[in-house]
Amino acid sequence: MTTPQSTADAPVLAGLELTKSYGTNTVLHNASIAIRPQESLAVMGPSGSGKSTLLHILSGIVKPDSGTVLFRGQPIHTWKESKRTELRRTAFGFVFQAGQLLPELPAIENVALPLILNGMPIAAAKAQAAAFFAPLGISGLEMRRPGEMSGGQAQRVAIARALVARPAVLFADEPTGALDAHTSAEVMRLLRETSRHMGTALVVVTHDSDVAAFCDRTIGVHEGTLVERTAQK
Numbered sequence: 001m002t003t004p005q006s007t008a009d010a011p012v013l014a015g016l017e018l019t020k021s022y023g024t025n026t027v028l029h030n031a032s033i034a035i036r037p038q039e040s041l042a043v044m045g046p047s048g049s050g051k052s053t054l055l056h057i058l059s060g061i062v063k064p065d066s067g068t069v070l071f072r073g074q075p076i077h078t079w080k081e082s083k084r085t086e087l088r089r090t091a092f093g094f095v096f097q098a099g100q101l102l103p104e105l106p107a108i109e110n111v112a113l114p115l116i117l118n119g120m121p122i123a124a125a126k127a128q129a130a131a132f133f134a135p136l137g138i139s140g141l142e143m144r145r146p147g148e149m150s151g152g153q154a155q156r157v158a159i160a161r162a163l164v165a166r167p168a169v170l171f172a173d174e175p176t177g178a179l180d181a182h183t184s185a186e187v188m189r190l191l192r193e194t195s196r197h198m199g200t201a202l203v204v205v206t207h208d209s210d211v212a213a214f215c216d217r218t219i220g221v222h223e224g225t226l227v228e229r230t231a232q233k
């Protein structure tokens, strides 16, 4: 007899039989993926294999041509743009390779911004943002602007900003692509630990197997399909 899947194990986010083409270029073909709450997942594959396309579909930025995207069981691929934008603001966080911070704002305001945009009063938003600096090893940088920080420090501020609204899923597209190997490992360790501590699922797109090694499992994008590369820990 099979046991029913417990709620804790139910995917927070799933893509089922996703197909996406640009003109005659079929990037994803019947690709399926399920992400459980709190797990970390690396998505690997050669340049142009469709990693970013997959991330954009799962986060509701791009609609698949066919297939289903379920967030907590809700078919978000059918939602209109305004509702998907709202979902991205409240339930998802994003970290990119670099350059995502607003250069004119000090770090504390960069981190508080998602909360302010969600309607939180500025003082409360800054207080909540401030709590993220120590765990990410950037205490003392609150008043620095992005141009006054190292690349690794700026990425930690970007991680704080992506996590400040306590998202269900954090999407990171080559989050350490602009950093040296040592700084990359430190940033990945902090990204992984902080997400896990907060109960946020982590999806990391990367070319780098050292970066993928920080995640619980790795999915390879291969000729439009997704292949499990490592067993779940």
Ligand SMILES: Nc1ncnc2c1ncn2[C@@H]1O[C@H](COP(=O)(O)OP(=O)(O)OP(=O)(O)O)[C@@H](O)[C@H]1O
Residues within 6 Å of the ligand: 022, 025, 027, 045, 046, 047, 048, 049, 050, 051, 052, 053, 054
């Ligand atoms: N908006 C678009 N219009 C047309 N083609 C696109 C678009 N977005 C992506 N593509 C194409 O889809 C394919 C997959 O691109 P994608 O960016 O998902 O790959 P990737 O694996 O993330 O690549 P990289 O590692 O180089 O960032 C590529 O051939 C790309 O040229």
